[in-house]
């Protein structure tokens with residue numbers, strides 16, 4: 001019943017949207033090379049399934065590795081900034097500035113430096129998705145109750161032990177929030193990196209399908225990217241519930 | 257409401273003293289002034305405040321809210337420096353105003369936090385804390401997280417955490433202010449028993465005058481901000497004390513009078 005309530009609304013919404021789209025293409029006399037009908041996309045999903053799958057695997061690998069890189073990098077930077085006032089003053093403005101540099105400019109340069117392999121993709125993905133992790137993690141550190149840190153001092157805790165016992169666990173939920181944003185951005189990053197220069201991946205397939213006049217295949221690629229992103233997000237939510245269950249536990253007393 | 261100390265049989269007979277504190281020691285604060293610079297100008301929290309607590313003595317500090325009680329405890333615990341005056345105190349552990357239990361730790365691990373903070377290993381810290389949880393009437397709740405504990409249980413875990421810090425001085429900041437009246441009366445009886453079995457030098461901050469008289473050897477009354485001493489009342493009564501006893505009421509009335517709350 002609860003599951004039905006969660007699944008039904010988006011399912012109905014999708015059905016209505018696809019229905020309207022199908023009717024519009026069928027009855028409106030739209031050129032299907034300009035806008036394929038959902039039916040055409042579904043056919044491509046079926047007929048091109050092995051092609052789509054093999055390219056998904058390429059993109060998935062990039063997103064996963066790049067995502068892990070982004071989280072490790074972002075988290076590490078946030079911890080370093082948290083521990084050093086000097087580093088905060090020196091690095092934080094640069095980090096914010098780095099987000100203003102258009103990846104469109106960097107990606108082709110990376111191709112020249114790193115070639116057409118996995119490396120430039122990981123760099124692009126990490127570059128676009130580490131920042132949310134830094135920001136959310138730092139917000140987590142800033143939100144740590146200072147009275148708790150004072151308490152740890154009356155217990156003679158070293159800076160490192162206060163971090164380990166209080167700041168780190170208190171911040172974990174925020175790190176997950178950052179990671180969730182990061183995976184969504186990482187998928188876009190991967191497609192863009194493939195778009196710029198590659199010979200495989202859903203971004204590559206997308207790029208090839210348009211000049212080949214296969215718009216339905218392009219849309220099928222996009223659909224798979226969407227499902228992939230949602231799945232990653234769901235997996236992270238699941239991991240979050242396992243790793244920081246206390247952040248979800250309802251308040252309520254077991255006994256008087 | 258009669259809350260008889262005799263009904264509190266949570267604690268078994270005194271248990272062999274754990275080697276937690278480095279011998280008895282007291283607190284001596286003299287002419288301490290503490291001023292905060294705020295956006296609206298300077299706020300003087302304490303003005304020439306003095307307080308002594310002899311080793312093993314329970315001193316209650318009562319005063320209106322905002323008179324600098326928390327500031328005083330933080331100075332005793334070394335978390336703040338006074339602007340002037342002298343502070344001499346044996347090492348003190350704080351029991352903060354809010355229970356401040358860590359929501360991700362079980363009751364047992366919360367109680368053992370002070371040990372972990374000192375670098376004691378997880379298993380050893382748990383082994384040390386576990387028997388105390390039982391003595392504090394928390395058996396069966398070792399693995400329960402704070403969100404699932406009642407207010408009274410949370411305060412007991414918080415107090416145990418402070419106790420296990422192993423400092424000779426306990427600085428208790430309105431430990432029962434957040435509890436309902438019935439639970440508060442129960443916890444006051446409980447704390448009286450615990451301190452009878454585990455003597456420590458205690459500075460108990462409260463704005464509940466009755467609590468102060470029932471628990472303390474001396475009641476220090478503070479003025480509204482800037483806080484300083486307006487009265488220092490001796491409570492030379494046998495324990496356990498009943499809040500309805502005429503001597504208790506007498507001292508309570510004179511303390512209230514010093515607070516300017518007499519009719």
Ligand SMILES: Nc1ncnc2c1ncn2[C@@H]1O[C@H](COP(=O)(O)OP(=O)(O)O)[C@@H](O)[C@H]1O
Pocket residue numbers: 292293294299300301319320321322323324325326327328481
């Ligand atoms: N860190 C601080 N910065 C500015 N003002 C403070 C600070 N700490 C306490 N004060 C002020 O000092 C006064 C005493 O505070 P506090 O010691 O918490 O009082 P109490 O615990 O008796 O209620 C209050 O007016 C409070 O606003």
Ligand SMILES: [Mg+2]
Pocket residue numbers: 325326327353429
């Ligand atoms: Mg206070």
